[in-house]
Amino acid sequence: MAQHSYGIDLGTSNFKIFGLTNKKIINEKNVIAKKNKDEVFQFGDLAFEMYEKAPENIEVSFPVKFGVIADIKNMDILFERFFKKLNGKGITGSSNFCIAVPTDITEVEKRAFYDMIAESRVKAKHISVVEKPIADAVGVGIDVESPRGNLIVNIGADTTEISVISLGGIVLSKLIKTGGSKLDDTICSIVRKKYNLVIGRRTAEQIKINLADAINASSSSYVAFGRNIVTGLPASKEISSELVFEAIQECLHSIIDSIKVILERTPPELAADIINTGVYLTGGSSLIQNIGQLITNETGLKINLDDEPEETVIRGIAEILSNNKLSELMYVPREKQYN
Incomplete structure (x- = not known):
């Protein structure tokens, strides 16, 4: 080249x-x-x-x-x-x-x-x-030309792309409109509903980065700043990881449901390969704490997570x-x- x-x-x-x-x-x-x-x-x-x-x-x-x-x-x-x-x-x-x-x-x-x-x-x-x-797949080190089946789940900002690849081609692929931005929206919504506090998308993203945990294994908090709906004045509130877990649960399970749909449609021989190779998790939103563990709990498949999943x-x-x-x-x- x-x-x-x-x-x-x-x-x-x-x-x-x-x-x-x-x-x-x-x-x-x-x-x-x-x-x-x-x-x-x-x-x-x-x-x-x-x-x-x-x-x-x-x-x-x-x-x-x-x-x-x-x-x-x-x-x-x-x-x-x-x-x-x-x-x-x-x-x-x-x-x-x-x-x-x-x-x-x-x-x-x-x-x-x-x-x-x-x-x-x-x-x-x-x-x-x-x-x-x-x-x-090439970015995570998979030999894409081999006949072995691989499952790639790329969780980005606006979308999640779930694909089964083999022999240098795509056997199945599904793009869903769920990603990190939707998680930010749900955090904005729940903070507004519970505390009458309007926060920006960037604040919601920081809450997600600091508190989001797919299996609610940690117990921590983050002070968020915004505007009180009732008084109209600037205000702050301590947001708990439990509240964030409640906000993001539905979105994470919609991703897992889509993974299951792809697995149900995967040819048996490729499904056997995927059991051995596991799921390759990529995309910036795959950095959410314990998301790999949640997928393992729901599908029984092991997770391969890259050190820099946003650049694969x-x-x-x-x-x-x-x-x-x-x-x-x-x-x-x-x-x-x-x-």
Whole structure:
């Protein structure tokens, strides 16, 4: 693969880009802040710092929703900015790109990922896509070309993708609209209901990071700041891990129910392999404490959790770009067809 090659993983929460030349990965928030509607004020982590704090003339937005591109214009700008940041200079000469796409989306939605690069100011010589579960599997060290079946569960910000892979392809895949962001929403809702306290999404995320436990094994608390609904004044409240457990239970069990559905549809020989290999848990939200134990309790399968589960997809793309033997995993999506 040519040296000027780049891998991209567009997550709802984070934008990840890898450069083959410098072997560098940038992993920042997939957020853009625009001033007076058209002036780019900030992007990435710095833009996320402004989320829920910006004045009226600054709009902070997330261009990717539920795993697909919802705002192509802002996504183009973000792509160009991150590409420039990775290279440390302006737009370079022709380059090759490989971008990860979810499996369980339409061909039109897949094509949007391709078109984002093709129609940008970055000169692309060749653009290919790779199915996200395949890149995920390569990233955790699975031999994807083998006939052995593997179950990958990627719990992201807006979605959870559950896939069975074998022989370099995807046997089954299911994308559900449940992830870390939904857990944040349920925490906001329960804190409001119980304490009459309105908290922001970023505060809810911090509560989740500090207190969320899938089996309620720990007993701790976190002081949250917000606005009291009754008085309208700023207020604080100590939030217990038990309350957070109550909030997230339903979402976690919907993920487990979807895992069971995939397992029920898995061919017997591949199911036998999965018993031996277990479940590969990836995605940023898989860092919730004891979520692996909960899945083991419900399915009887062992859990394989990566040290950096939020970067397994981009590491997989990096390996695919670096290893010519894996180049067949990439393909060009079909052209748009009109009747």
